[in-house]
Amino acid sequence: MRRVATSKVTKPKGARAASPKGGTSLDVGRRVLGIEARAVQALVQRLDGGFSEAVDLLYHCKGKVVVSGMGKSGLIGQKIAATMASTGTPSFFLHPAEGLHGDLGMLARRDVLIAISNSGETQEILQLLPFMERMGIPVVAIVGRMGSTLAKNSAVALDVSVAEEACPMGLAPTASTTATLAMGDALAVALRIAVRTWEDSMFRNLSPAALGITGRQSELIELALTYGFRPDGKGNMLAATMVTSFLELDSRVLHGLGKVGGPLVQAKADREGRTLLKVFARVSRAIEANPVDAYQRVSARPDVPKPELEEFRRLLRLP
Secondary structure, three states: OOOOOOOOOOOOOOOOOEOOOOOEHHHHHHHHHHHHHHHHHHHHHHOOHHHHHHHHHHHOOOOOEEEEEOHHHHHHHHHHHHHHHHOOOOEEEOOHHHHOOOHHHHOOOOOEEEEEEOOOOOHHHHOOHHHHHHHOOOEEEEEOOOOOHHHHOOOEEEEOOOOOOOOOOOOOOOHHHHHHHHHHHHHHHHHHHHHOOOOHHHHHHOOHHHHOOOHHHHHHHHHHHHOOOOOOOOOOOHHHHHHHHHHHOOHHHHHHHHHHHOHHHHHHHHHHHHHHHHHHHHHHHHHHHOHHHHHHHHHOOOOOOHHHHHHHHHHHOOO
16 A cells, blocks of 8 residues: 655744734634624614513413524524523424425414524525414514514514624624524523513422433433322322423413412412422432332333333333
């Protein structure tokens, strides 16, 4: 086999990488961060009543918040949808092109659409608008041009325009996507703080990860609770019913109850949530301590489907 000779490039001592504009890599990094920081700071000064209208519209949404965008805007949209979902606002991302090819069935009349487009003229997004109007779904636009078609045909338009992109050629979305992401975070957090009734400590604790529960343990707990596994051996189904119904209860219903019942309902939600955490922790410890006993208790129930029983065995790592 022939060996191709290669020469080692020696970097002169003290040499620094050059940027497209003649500066160093460090210079470029600082310039980019400066541009993007100023883009976000400009949003602070620009934020007005339109933002409050958007939050109010999202709050009164009876369904889910659907986020849509193409290209880099779509990637930012995915993160916004994920942030909203993780802060208590039911949300998901819809790819506009997929929506035009059958996925509009994911939408319902009770939803709200957040449409993202820097130009406000993205064709795939604009083609969604007639369907939104027909279904009575209000649109919150996050745009870089307030005079665009999207902005003019939305219930609320949020301005995320930037003075310049960090990309030297002004082609790759950089500062504009950062501004869009920041606006999405502002919406999600405003909804969480201004609207939700649960305390922040309660919200954090409702995450299985905060209890040290792994993905496998979470699946075990779900199956065990569903089919009435009790670590005390009494076979009491009341706790399982309480836990599963609590998990299925929509956070918006809880908020509505909180608005009507005030502190009493909020206190009850807090107590029920803490009970849920205790059940999770207790069941997790019991399953890990005696997996064979857990399996035998669940398998003794006649209403457990065989596939789920086999999945339970697998998760328990039993032979």
